[in-house]
Amino acid sequence: MATLTFHGAAQEVTGSCHLLESPALGRVLLDCGLHQGGDAVDRQHQDSLPFDPRTIDAVVLSHAHLDHSGRLPLLVNHGFDGPIHCTEATVDLLELMLEDAAGLYLRDLERDNLRNRRRGKPLRKADYSRADVHKALALCQPHAYGETWSLGPAATVCFHDAGHILGSAIVELRLTEKDRRKTLVFSGDLGKSDAVLMNDPATLTQADLVMMEGTYGDRNHRSMDNTLVELRDILADTWERGGNVMIPSFAVGRTQEILFHLGRLHQRGELARWQIVLDSPMAIKATRLYDRWFSLLDRDDVKHIHRSHHGSLEDYLPNLTCAVSTDESMAVNRIKAGAIIIAGSGMCTGGRIRHHFKHRIWNARNALIFIGFQAHNTLGRQLVDGARHISMFGEDYVVKARIETLGGFSAHADQSQLVDWLGHFEGTPRVALVHGEPRALDALSHRLWKEKKIACEIPALGQSLVF
Template sequence: MAILTFLGAAQEVTGSCHELRSPALGTVLLDCGMHQGGSNVERVQRETFDFSPAGIDAVVLSHAHLDHSGMLPKLVHDGFRGPIFCAAGTADLLEVMLKDAVSIYLGDLERENLRRGRKGKDPLEPQYGEEDVETVLSLCHSVPYETKKRVGNQAWLTFHDAGHILGSAIVELHLKEKGEDKTLVFSGDLGNRNAVLMKDPATIERADVVVMESTYGDRNHKPLPDTVAELRNIITETEARGGNIMIPAFAVGRTQELLYYLGVLHQEGILDQWQVILDSPMAIEVTKVYDKWFSALDQSDIAKAAPDAQSILDDFIPRLFLAVTPEESIAVNKIVKGALIIAGSGMCTGGRIRHHFKQRIWKAENTVLFCGYQAQDTLGRLLVDGLKKVRLYDEEYVVKAHIETLGGFSAHAGQQGLIDWVTQIKGEPTVVLVHGEAGAIEALSQKLWDVAKIRAQTPCQGKSLVF
């Protein structure tokens, strides 16, 4: 008997974590992600595990995004020492992302403890540190796509390309319990079939249980040609106003996709009057990882952005400026117009984008352009929903910049893509929807019933499925 317990991303988007227990496998976590939104320090301090980390035999990681991997350092800090299985490419990204995340966390914690000290309060103890990140990286075991690996007494793991970001994987676990075969498939985050640079999500033959994300379960994305046209218009309209464009972008996946499309527009001459700035040390390092795995990317897409390209950083946009140091980032403030700034974080919860907001969000000629999902309670979501005033670094600013969103650049499958992917799996599997807000899950659940008579389960946190 196998028991799957949903510990995170159950009727919510972030914090992916599911516990699988089976005599064939032991006790394994599918992902160990952090919740996003709100204060970084408060969020980490209140994160707890509903299990003993030392009792977990292994982690199977779908990909490197922090809402799927960000609690791994705390997991090892609290006693976990088992293997972390991931697809090739993910371990390289984890090194960049987790080191950046712990640096931000410890810096924020230091500032919070200074404030607490001034108020006579006891300091907060760190929940994890840099040494825990190093331990995580030492525990990673990369497994190539389509390679069957034994991970328990009677359990085998296969990763399939999820087409979401570099190294993203659909997890297939094959269990043999008392002579009975059982197959669990965990989608991780499924890619958009129309997304560039990544290959399409792999087709799964059969399963007994399918745990599937539902981030965009209530909608389909705009056609990509329409989205590119919209991007082109936003650039030309902002240029006519004499303004600048600020793009909060996720370092992994979204930044590289944006550089691709800007490369396409560069070929058209649209960027002749623009200086493109990548102002995110982490995004720069991540793009270097993408360049390391350049041959694994979709070469037919690459040819459209830059014929004969061998590197995203060097070949897509010849005038790309990489702002690595704080001084280089501050220097961007001197550009009066024509600056197209890509900076983290993607949901505006931290990072250099907030500094650029402080300089420019109160000017009507400027544009803030969102190209990715904005979780509830994040600054990005509040701005998309029409926030009129924003508080940045203890000062309040009126939001006068144009707020724009581009829905077609999503790295997640839309509703139809999710339906197409799950309905081709044979075996009449039990389908479980996770990693989606309640409305998105409900819409997808209803659509699956209407289209394919699939009665999907939608568990809340802490619920279990026995199979």
């Protein structure tokens, strides 16, 4: 019998990591993600691996976001040397994500150890090095969508487009035990229908066990038309008040979508007065990777970019300035009004967006727009929940900027779209809901039973199921 143990993203949104064990394939990890929220050094130290990495035969990675991939260097540091299977585009993005995360982690560790030296406290050792990042990348084995490949002595895998970010995959895993064939489908993160740039998630029909995400299992997104109207209203109001707009954004996925929508507004003559700044070296690099992989993106949206006589997302928005260096980032602080500042990190756990908060969040003329999910224990979640005072860089700041959340920009399927995707499976597969907070998963489970008579399991951290 196959056993699936949930070591992350179980009744929580981050830290996706699931251990699948079977004679048909050995011991395989589905994702190996980092928990998000809090200090990067504390987070890395707390993200231990509750299994022996030397016994893991392979990793099957759904996509490159750190909450699905961020513990790979730690896995390698502790002795893993097997293949890391992912899509072709994910390999490119993974290099970008892991290198950036390692740089931030090692920089913060150096800062903390300097403080520890001054206080006479023990120094912390690094949990992994850049060499571990490089080894993890060297272990990657890329596969195209629709390609079936072997995993272990009696198992195969096929990746399908999940429509979440570039290279994101739904994992279809088939294994044979004692002449019985079983199919596990792992959704990874499912994109929302009709998202710009991304294709709709592929629909599958056969499975014995479906492991599906439920990030937005308790709500539906506003339509994109309504979301863009709301965005225009916020921009108009902020312009009248003589302020700037700050948009915390994930470097991969959300940044490229917001750039596309801002480009559409520019084409209509609605952004001529605004200065748009992309203040994230990683997002700039990721945007150029999207340009390289245009063949995987939604054809209609790509055609729109090319019809505008521009060959890339960056060129598509002529009044965009890319701030790469620290000096260029600091220069943004001299802009008094009329700037739309897009910066990481998406949940405000680090990155340049916090420096822009330092200069602007206390000023009521400014606006802060969230365009992605904010996990518990993140600064972004505090602000979405209405915090009027926050702490950054050892100082307290009053929150006076207008704060809005535009759910229509989400990269995740909403409740109705999740129900629809699962409804394509024939028969009554077993369903395990992951990657969602308890309230969201409970709401999704209730609706699936009420409308589809699908009974769902909601596994806890460390729980196992046999199928």
